[in-house]
Amino acid sequence: MQNRMAKKKWGQNFLIDQKVVETIVQAADVKNEESILEIGPGLGTLTRALLERNSHVTAVEIDPELCVKLRQRFVKEERFTLCEMDVMELAPEALANLIPASGKVVANLPYNIATSLILTILPVRKAWQSLTLMVQFEVAERICATPESGKSYSPLSLVGELGFEKKIIKIVHPESFRPAPKVDSAVIRLIPRNSGLTPENEKRFLRWSQLLFQQRRKTLMNGIRQHYPEWYQNCGDSLREKFELRRPETLDFNEWMKLFSDYMQNEKNEICQEIRNFAKKEV
Numbered sequence: 001m002q003n004r005m006a007k008k009k010w011g012q013n014f015l016i017d018q019k020v021v022e023t024i025v026q027a028a029d030v031k032n033e034e035s036i037l038e039i040g041p042g043l044g045t046l047t048r049a050l051l052e053r054n055s056h057v058t059a060v061e062i063d064p065e066l067c068v069k070l071r072q073r074f075v076k077e078e079r080f081t082l083c084e085m086d087v088m089e090l091a092p093e094a095l096a097n098l099i100p101a102s103g104k105v106v107a108n109l110p111y112n113i114a115t116s117l118i119l120t121i122l123p124v125r126k127a128w129q130s131l132t133l134m135v136q137f138e139v140a141e142r143i144c145a146t147p148e149s150g151k152s153y154s155p156l157s158l159v160g161e162l163g164f165e166k167k168i169i170k171i172v173h174p175e176s177f178r179p180a181p182k183v184d185s186a187v188i189r190l191i192p193r194n195s196g197l198t199p200e201n202e203k204r205f206l207r208w209s210q211l212l213f214q215q216r217r218k219t220l221m222n223g224i225r226q227h228y229p230e231w232y233q234n235c236g237d238s239l240r241e242k243f244e245l246r247r248p249e250t251l252d253f254n255e256w257m258k259l260f261s262d263y264m265q266n267e268k269n270e271i272c273q274e275i276r277n278f279a280k281k282e283v
Helices: 018-028 045-052 064-073 092-096 111-127 137-144 147-152 155-163 199-213 220-227 229-243 253-282
Strands: 035-039 056-061 080-084 103-108 128-136 164-172 185-192
Touching: 018 045, 018 103, 018 128, 018 164, 018 185, 035 045, 045 056, 045 103, 056 064, 064 080, 092 111, 111 128, 111 137, 111 155, 111 185, 111 199, 128 137, 128 164, 137 147, 137 155, 137 164, 137 185, 155 164, 155 185, 155 199, 155 253, 199 220, 199 253, 220 229, 229 253
Parallel strands: 035 056, 035 103, 056 080, 103 128
Antiparallel strands: 128 185, 164 185
């Protein structure tokens, strides 16, 4: 039954292992009367466990066929609300407003939206106390990676550091799902935190760092020279002194943040110089 209903285009793998369901609910620390946002409820296995904790569950499901099944299964549940929609079409603010402030996100995420959804959530992450998510193990690894993690360390690792305290709770094997995926999954818990940057500068940091991370095996200075030539020209000597032979994959998050601060200061100086030059022309 589960295999027939699962649709590959939506990355559906239904969780059938009740022990894993309990692990997710316990990790989320679901309390009486709490508001829970569930994304991709599937057949409602996790939904049922959340409702048994006396929580209020708002579930977002894109699949019309599954929505029919969910309405039938929870027709008598006053604490269950179903939103039939594509969560990826929601603006971040609309997503944050689906449940009251200080609720929690608890979900077995469809594989094909996990990374994109986390990026969508990032600017509004403080709308929730926590996010307890089932994702591909590879995605969980990258979110939690450090330079010592090797190839798992990536721009997504900087997203994780920027916005969350994070922990892999449990590795989940394919036999816990129907149909069984070809890779392991993981339950991950994210606690939103303040990065110290404005939302606009968070976006800027992620664009900036992704450009420099693209050629992870080449030196950082090579990327700065290629993508930010004015910064390289203005600050090349001091940058070489600190980072001459370093590669992007070797910088930890604090080093990335310090480097971004240097970049922003150079941008500020450039703008001030342009204003001064314009003022001179006007005179």
